[in-house]
Amino acid sequence: MHRTFLPFTQVKHHKAIVVDSLHPNGLVLSHWRGAPVPDGLAGDTSADIVFNALHAPKLNLDYEFVTANHFDIDGFVGVWALLNPELALAYEAILRQAALIGDFRELNLANTGAGHALQLVCWINAKEKELFYRPFGADETAENEVIASVPKFDFFLREFEKILLQPETEQAVWDPEYNQVMRDYARIHSSATTVEKYPEIGLVCVQTPEPVHYYALFSVTSGYDIVLAQYQNNRYELEYKYTTWVDIHSRPTLPRLSLAPLVIELNNAETTGLTWTTENITDTGPILRLAGTTLNKAERYANPTERPIYASSLSAPVFKNKILAYFRTAYKNIQPEKNWSWEKVKMLNQQMFRPR
Structure with a gap:
């Protein structure tokens, strides 16, 4: 009709x-x-x-x-x-x-x-x-x-x-x-880039010299929901993909967890004078980044090549190890599921991160 x-x-x-x-x-x-x-x-x-x-x-x-x-x-x-x-x-x-x-x-x-x-x-x-x-x-x-x-x-x-x-x-x-x-896809799939995958926490670490277009960066992340991008000169971004905002059918996922405790830990270790920030778990794509300037949602949605990514005082191995330790601890007793409701995700976060 x-x-x-x-x-x-x-x-x-x-x-x-x-x-x-x-x-x-x-x-x-x-x-x-x-x-x-x-x-x-x-x-x-x-x-x-x-x-x-x-x-x-x-x-x-x-x-x-x-x-x-x-x-x-x-x-x-x-x-x-x-x-x-x-x-x-x-x-x-x-x-x-x-x-x-x-x-x-x-x-x-x-x-x-x-x-x-x-x-x-x-x-x-x-x-x-x-x-x-x-x-x-x-x-x-x-x-x-x-x-x-x-x-x-x-x-x-x-x-x-x-x-x-x-x-x-x-x-x-x-x-x-x-x-x-x-061009960026070729770089991500070349020897210039190192890709490390951690299936137990659904995380991919992409180490490449400079920021690239999202379609290239995420081309190595199918089946994973957290992306740690590490660029030269101690520049980093950590992102929950949109795959954890929707109900995907092809596989179970781990729920989004608050990055607020991780932000506190990173800020305690950061000595540049810049501040680590992130968005709420209900944002379509929360990004943990070193904020020299505040980005609106349109700027955060734009490609990594279109926004400033600032140098951290933390070395790449130290930063990656902090990220891995945080998620390994947080997801230790959580199993992947399909069809997480926002109510269940929020309740889980309240239980995990309530003041003690």
Whole structure:
């Protein structure tokens, strides 16, 4: 049937398929924690769930409207697929890869369709910044994300098909970021970079000379949820990936734990005069970093190459050992699970870090 995009502000008045969001007035196809996804449709990205729904013969998809409460690549792919199901299914592998790269930043050029998907993602990124506001930048506009994202959907839903079918027509747009990603990807997969994995705590340590694009940095982190990036001259960032903000279906995960005690320990050892900071566990991607300046969410979401990363007084081995010791102790009696609720995660943190 023919479907139409519905601004999220109208979903209370019209039943709709709700993509990458939550609302009770319709069918929810979202990987957000606690989303009431129908049995048998679960996936890692919201786009995965949408494609699973398109393949489900007994599922009622007889809805006139499709909606989402924000614009990002995963949600957009899901919305576009529901509005263009036949073409979406023909390009399913590429579109699933685009959603994965856009949401989890896990580029794997060995995956079917990944190169084409990267071109699409880079085109969306470039046009989004050129014509609208950057991701998590709605605070820089006069409207909130629910309202401000509607013109983005209008534009990309109109223009995406021709780029999907003929990406070379917009190569001048996607090429700059694409080339940066390819250069950084080559560096991350070269002898210039050391990758150490600690599966018992879900952590990957990436030691590379200079900051790189996220799609390159996270290309070696599939199956892991914490990334410690160590650059030359004692520059470090520690990040919980978005994979621990949503319900991923392919594997169990460890819950997010507060980094506040770790921040205190690091600040007690730091002698530069700068301060280690981090965000709350409910942030989409908490970053533990040495803060010479305060970053807003849009700046934190941007690539490591786009923000200052300051030198610590702690050597790389000392810093890494502190990080490993913290998580090994914190996760010692916790087992990975699927479908952690925020209530359970918060209660666990309260029990672990209550004042004694």
